[in-house]
Amino acid sequence: MSSETARVEAFSDGVFAIAITLLILNVQVPPPSAGHLLAALARQWPTYVAFLISFAFIGIMWVNHHRLFNHIRRCDNMLMFLNLLLLLGITVVPFPTALLAAHYSTPGRTVAAAVFNGTYVFLAISFNVLWFHVVKRGLLDPETQELDWQSFTRCLCAPLRTAGRCGVQRNSCIS
Amino acid sequence: MSSETARVEAFSDGVFAIAITLLILNVQVPPPSAGHLLAALARQWPTYVAFLISFAFIGIMWVNHHRLFNHIRRCDNMLMFLNLLLLLGITVVPFPTALLAAHYSTPGRTVAAAVFNGTYVFLAISFNVLWFHVVKRGLLDPETQELDWQSFTRCLCAPLRTAGRCGVQRNSCIS
Amino acid sequence: MSSETARVEAFSDGVFAIAITLLILNVQVPPPSAGHLLAALARQWPTYVAFLISFAFIGIMWVNHHRLFNHIRRCDNMLMFLNLLLLLGITVVPFPTALLAAHYSTPGRTVAAAVFNGTYVFLAISFNVLWFHVVKRGLLDPETQELDWQSFTRCLCAPLRTAGRCGVQRNSCIS
Amino acid sequence: MSSETARVEAFSDGVFAIAITLLILNVQVPPPSAGHLLAALARQWPTYVAFLISFAFIGIMWVNHHRLFNHIRRCDNMLMFLNLLLLLGITVVPFPTALLAAHYSTPGRTVAAAVFNGTYVFLAISFNVLWFHVVKRGLLDPETQELDWQSFTRCLCAPLRTAGRCGVQRNSCIS
Numbered sequence: 001m002s003s004e005t006a007r008v009e010a011f012s013d014g015v016f017a018i019a020i021t022l023l024i025l026n027v028q029v030p031p032p033s034a035g036h037l038l039a040a041l042a043r044q045w046p047t048y049v050a051f052l053i054s055f056a057f058i059g060i061m062w063v064n065h066h067r068l069f070n071h072i073r074r075c076d077n078m079l080m081f082l083n084l085l086l087l088l089g090i091t092v093v094p095f096p097t098a099l100l101a102a103h104y105s106t107p108g109r110t111v112a113a114a115v116f117n118g119t120y121v122f123l124a125i126s127f128n129v130l131w132f133h134v135v136k137r138g139l140l141d142p143e144t145q146e147l148d149w150q151s152f153t154r155c156l157c158a159p160l161r162t163a164g165r166c167g168v169q170r171n172s173c174i175s
Numbered sequence: 176m177s178s179e180t181a182r183v184e185a186f187s188d189g190v191f192a193i194a195i196t197l198l199i200l201n202v203q204v205p206p207p208s209a210g211h212l213l214a215a216l217a218r219q220w221p222t223y224v225a226f227l228i229s230f231a232f233i234g235i236m237w238v239n240h241h242r243l244f245n246h247i248r249r250c251d252n253m254l255m256f257l258n259l260l261l262l263l264g265i266t267v268v269p270f271p272t273a274l275l276a277a278h279y280s281t282p283g284r285t286v287a288a289a290v291f292n293g294t295y296v297f298l299a300i301s302f303n304v305l306w307f308h309v310v311k312r313g314l315l316d317p318e319t320q321e322l323d324w325q326s327f328t329r330c331l332c333a334p335l336r337t338a339g340r341c342g343v344q345r346n347s348c349i350s
Numbered sequence: 351m352s353s354e355t356a357r358v359e360a361f362s363d364g365v366f367a368i369a370i371t372l373l374i375l376n377v378q379v380p381p382p383s384a385g386h387l388l389a390a391l392a393r394q395w396p397t398y399v400a401f402l403i404s405f406a407f408i409g410i411m412w413v414n415h416h417r418l419f420n421h422i423r424r425c426d427n428m429l430m431f432l433n434l435l436l437l438l439g440i441t442v443v444p445f446p447t448a449l450l451a452a453h454y455s456t457p458g459r460t461v462a463a464a465v466f467n468g469t470y471v472f473l474a475i476s477f478n479v480l481w482f483h484v485v486k487r488g489l490l491d492p493e494t495q496e497l498d499w500q501s502f503t504r505c506l507c508a509p510l511r512t513a514g515r516c517g518v519q520r521n522s523c524i525s
Numbered sequence: 526m527s528s529e530t531a532r533v534e535a536f537s538d539g540v541f542a543i544a545i546t547l548l549i550l551n552v553q554v555p556p557p558s559a560g561h562l563l564a565a566l567a568r569q570w571p572t573y574v575a576f577l578i579s580f581a582f583i584g585i586m587w588v589n590h591h592r593l594f595n596h597i598r599r600c601d602n603m604l605m606f607l608n609l610l611l612l613l614g615i616t617v618v619p620f621p622t623a624l625l626a627a628h629y630s631t632p633g634r635t636v637a638a639a640v641f642n643g644t645y646v647f648l649a650i651s652f653n654v655l656w657f658h659v660v661k662r663g664l665l666d667p668e669t670q671e672l673d674w675q676s677f678t679r680c681l682c683a684p685l686r687t688a689g690r691c692g693v694q695r696n697s698c699i700s
Contacts, residue, residue: 007359007416009182014367017189018543021197021266022371029273037283041290055266059259066182084409091371091405098379108387115391184532192539193368196547196616204623212633216640230616234609241532357534357591364542372546434584441546441580448554458562465566 005075008083012069015087016062019094023054026098046104050116054097057120058090064127072134073141082130089123180250183258187240190262194269195233198226201273221279225291229272232295233265239302247309248316257305264298355425358433362415365437369444370408373401376448396454400466404447407470408440414477422484423491432480439473530600533608537590540612544619545583548576551623571629575641579622582645583615589652597659598666607655614648 027047030040065086072079096116103112134140202222205215240261247254271291278287309315377397380390415436422429446466453462484490552572555565590611597604621641628637659665 007363010185010360011363011367011412011416013182013186014189014364015371017186018193018368018371020262021190021193022375024266024270025197025200025375027270029270029277032278032281032283037278037281037286040283041286055263059262062186063255063259066186080413084413087370087409088405091374095374095377095379102379103382103387106382106387108382108390111387111391185535188532188536189539192536193543195612196540196543199616199620200547200550202620204620204627207628207631207633212628212631212636215633216636230613234612237536238605238609241536357538360535361538361542361587361591364539365546368543368546372550375550430588434588437545437584438580441549445549445552445554452554453557453562456557456562458557458565461562461566 005069005072008075008080009066009069012065012083012087013062015090016058016065019090020055020058020062022094023051023058023097026094026101027051044101047101050097050101050104054093057123058093061086061090061123061127068131068134071140074139076137076139078133078137079130079139082126082133086123086126086130089119089126092119093123095119180244180247183250183255184241184244187244187258187262188237190265191233191237191240194265195230195237197269198229198233198272201269201276202226219276222276225272225276225279229268232298233268236261236265236298236302243306243309246315249314251312251314253308253312254305254314257301257308261298261301261305264294264301267294268298270294355419355422358425358430359416359419362419362433362437363412365440366408366412366415369440370405370412372444373404373408373447376444376451377401394451397451400447400451400454404443407473408443411436411440411473411477418481418484421490424489426487426489428483428487429480429489432476432483436473436476436480439469439476442469443473445469530594530597533600533605534591534594537594537608537612538587540615541583541587541590544615545580545587547619548579548583548622551619551626552576569626572626575622575626575629579618582648583618586611586615586648586652593656593659596665599664601662601664603658603662604655604664607651607658611648611651611655614644614651617644618648 028044030037030044034040096112096119100109100112100116103109203219205212205219209215271287271294275284275287275291278284378394380387380394384390446462446469450459450462450466453459553569555562555569559565621637621644625634625637625641628634
């Protein structure tokens with residue numbers, strides 16, 4: 001970790017950590033009037049699924065971000081801007097998660113699922129734009145640059161591609 | 176603290192710090208219509224107890240996490256995954272805390288207490304799985320490895336075991 | 351980054367990261383009773399605009415804060431106080447954002463826009479006071495002091511001046 | 526900052542940063558039905574005063590915590606426990622702030638003010654207990670120990686004493 005990128009990483013870590021922790025605020029406590037508690041808890045299963053998917057996605061994005069910044073030696077203005085764009089996507093995640101959880105059993109579920117998947121497609125695109133910028137501008141440290149970075153890219157993109165594909169499938173299942 | 180684990184610790188610290196601070200959002204302000212304020216505040220004592228137990232538990236988990244990572248020298252993918260699993264448990268804590276506080280004086284209290292204790296059992300299990308992985312893969316620094324790590328393990332597990340046992344007892348008291 | 355300012359930066363980064371992430375809590379999920387979900391989502395477009403403006407502003411402020419503290423070598427009490435004043439402005443941002451989003455289509459929109467812009471004027475003033483204090487007390491590292499700091503100041507102020515001007519224009523458009 | 530206390534400081538900074546940023550969630554946006562927005566905003570002035578007092582108090586506590594840990598060289602279990610006790614007080618702050626803001630113009634204001642002041646008295650006591658533990662166990666670095674630490678203590682306690690006194694006065698004014 002170079003000192004030039006240390007504070008960018010600290011800020012990003014903060015945003016990732018807060019976004020991943022705020023997700024739980026979307027899981028509502030059933031009011032005492034909701035009948036038997038176990039049944040009430042079971043009825044809101046889409047909330048838990050949405051929470052777990054979002055947690056897993058932010059977690060994976062953090063691991064990838066961490067790995068990428070391990071290899072970045074220099075920091076330019078464009079990198080800071082693209083990183084903010086990625087963080088914009090990360091901070092947005094609690095909203096589509098709440099949307100999907102609230103509208104899973106209503107006619108709005110197709111729209112909710114589209115917004116949910118759209119967020120992840122946006123995240124995947126920002127991450128790849130960030131990555132291509134880093135490679136193109138030679139911001140990586142020399143050792144990494146000598147690696148076959150294409151294979152590294154492929155390995156980074158794979159989970160995102162899978163997520164995108166799942167999104168599309170889930171979308172079609174629902175509609 | 177090795178530089179390899181520094182960012183994992185920074186991210187974990189962020190999640191611990193946010194989860195422990197979000198707990199207070201579960202303590203509701205009684206509305207002005209709730210009658211005498213002191214009585215209204217006193218009536219919601221289960222909220223304060225749940226808040227304090229969760230605060231203490233996250234605090235203890237943080238101290239243990241801090242101690243464990245002080246001895247970790249290397250970081251592998253499995254460690255990052257297991258750490259995320261532990262953090263999943265930590266971010267979930269505000270939910271069972273709110274659940275127990277809201278349902279303590281309703282028929283749903285057995286279910287609420289079971290969810291509350293289940294979260295801590297999940298946390299205790301993840302922490303131990305993380306710890307056994309670290310020992311088995313030799314990710315500790317050499318000095319620590321020479322220690323009798325079994326006694327160290329015992330000392331780490333003790334509070335969790337106690338918590339688990341309390342949970343079961345509390346559960347039986349309530350039902 | 352000198353070790354004397356490291357913890358001030360860590361604390362500031364935390365506040366920036368949390369304020370930028372809390373903004374999403376202002377984006378409400380339309381209740382299932384709100385009719386067609388797509389229409390309900392489209393109706394709350396002022397919320398998204400307010401969210402994006404606030405995200406961009408906090409992001410820009412963070413980049414500027416980061417750049418400024420890169421050049422600060424020493425830390426005095428007044429710097430810590432002025433930094434807290436700036437952070438006060440940053441933590442306040444989610445409130446005018448929610449206010450503008452909630453009152454954009456009501457008669458209160460002039461007041462809401464004035465509060466929204468007032469926050470950014472306050473932030474711009476605090477940032478400049480902080481900057482002038484740093485220059486006047488010679489808290490910068492020697493290399494930077496030799497630079498033509500006036501041009502640096504100009505470059506830092508420009509985005510804030512633009513934001514202020516936009517604010518005034520938006521204000522007049524709305525009224 | 527010794528490496529032994531670095532992570533304690535990082536965690537504490539996180540808690541301080543989050544608690545200070547969550548305060549704004551207590552400032553409610555008046556609903557569109559509340560009549561003229563400016564009047565509605567003006568009516569909730571106790572909310573702003575409570576927000577500013579709490580912000581100032583957490584800010585001052587952070588500055589003092591920062592200064593104290595600058596001089597701590599070693600870290601023992603008791604220090605970690607006392608630090609958690611102080612952080613407990615800090616995370617609680619948003620609750621009495623919301624309580625005072627909500628009940629300022631109701632008969633419950635004496636109780637609300639007592640809870641508000643009680644929190645700050647608790648914080649002042651925890652901070653002083655932490656400080657005396659550090660001095661008694663010789664956890665400070667040698668240079669500081671040679672200072673007349675009594676004067677340092679006096680200087681640290683002064684703002685807390687003042688705050689306590691203000692609290693008592695405010696209390697008597699209100700009742």
